[in-house]
Amino acid sequence: MAKRDYYEVLGVARGASEAEIKKAYRRKARELHPDSNSDNPNAEAQFKEANEAYDVLKDADKKAAYDRFGHAAFEGGMGGGPGGGPRGGFHGQGDFASAFSDVFDDLFGDFMGGQRGGGRQRATRGSDLRYNLKVTLEDAYKGVQKTINVPTSVACGACSGTGAEGGAEPVSCPTCSGMGKVRAQQGFFTVERTCPTCNGLGQIIKNPCQTCHGNGRVEKERSLSVNIPAGVETGTRIRLAGEGDAGTRGGPSGDLYIFIEVAQHEIFNRDAQNLFCQVPVSVSSAALGGDIEVPTIEGGRSRVKVPAGSQTGKQMRLRGKGMPALRGAGFGDMFIELVVETPVNLTSRQKELLREFDELSAENNPRSSNFFSKVKDFWDEMKG
Known part of the structure; x- marks a missing residue:
């Protein structure tokens, strides 16, 4: 039986882009997977045919050869370019796993927490820190310089932040060869997991530093001088770059954010x-x-x-x-x-003078006169 055109198998045009080919293959992989088509005896064969087509069309060299010579490019003495290619029918478990793994990584890589094409970098940036600083209103008016004590992680001096005794550099993990992840074949799927030996770092420390126990950081309280500019308000944020926690294994430090709170004033x-x-x-x-x-x-x-x-x-x-x-x-x-x-604790004489003043000032209080006039009208209306 003659082989079907690979573009026809995936349902794409000959001028389709790499992204269009991958999208078409993902759709076919879901549609034809044998586990989801137990009632279709041809599903496995069609699934393998789709994988064979994708394995060729995803590779620029193989695709160019196929566009020029068709299936003949991978039969007889034509060859498939460096590394060979599918010969005859289904191209074997290894090639199929490689083709499907690309799509599996694309679909599920984010959930696995991995990085395609390599392991995690050993150096990790330190955490940002927050410090709440309370200042007086007078300090906020004129500006002030404050000294604060910040408990933070700093690079270990004994190992220069490497985590290894004597400052030696970590070595590549023998389990994952520095990738930070390992792969295992489970049927049609290639499952990727974090390397259990290096916990995804890609490197291991043979002789951990005795001071920081291989962490590359130690806890320490630091004194920092902070310039508080005039005019700050509650909620003003001041950033001190690189004054946060030290990074692991020599990574860059995080930042320190100082949040200002201006205290209530007794007068203003x-x-x-x-x-x-x-x-x-x-x-x-x-x-x-x-x-x-x-x-x-x-x-x-x-x-x-x-x-x-x-x-x-x-x-x-x-x-x-x-x-x-x-x-x-x-x-x-x-x-x-x-x-x-209003005065309080009046003497008899003061009370007497106020009564006399009140009698003389009835006409000098327009607001109260107007108010009580309205009250009288209100009562008269209610009675009527």
Whole structure:
């Protein structure tokens, strides 16, 4: 029986790309696999035919020879290029396993955690670290330099981070030949597993370092100096490159991320670049007006004029007395909010004067007069 055209077997055109050929083969492999076609006596033969076609068309040299000479390229004395090719019918278990393994790797390689074409690299980057740093509002205003102690992993000095005694280099794993993974044939499938000898590293240490026990790292607390720029807020993140955990087997270190928290202040409340300060004033100062002295975040003082008749909640703005912009120009503003304070623990004389004042000032309280007038109208309406 004459062989079918390989392109026809896979259901692709002659000008199909490598990706199109692989996709067609994957579809055929699923469709014709004997395990899924127990009721089809021809499934195994068709499955082998598809594998034979893919084994030729996936290889650039074999494909070129086939496009020029057809099946004759692999029969008689024509040969199939370097390494030979299928001769006659099904080309044997080894060639089939190689063809199907390519697709198996493509389908399931990510789940196996492997890397095609080689093992894992022995050097692994260290982990990133996080450090929470609390600063005062004054520090956030002017900027400050802080010294922090960070527990971290550093390269072992005894072995220079190699993990081997005396700093010797690891050797290639004899089980996987440095690939970091081993393959086992199970029927039609080639199963790939992490090498049990080197745990996927591809290398082993014959004589582990006594200090780090072959890890290449030791735990140590380091002191670092950190520059906190002016204008930082809670949540500001500062990155110190290479100050995280050391990598394994001489790999690069991770980074250290410092997260800033600005502590609550006893006097000032912050909203972005603006500051707010509540200042208590006496009833007489609020009524008569006058000047008050208020603190500013840099440690200075400012005089603020209180308008006569000020009420609780009255705000005055001090421009440029707020927080600096982070890594930018300019400052926010400071807002003074008045809180009119009611006197307590009055003497008899003070009470007497306040009663007299209250009798004389009925017409000087427009807000209360207006409110109680509305209340009277409300009650009259309800009664009516």
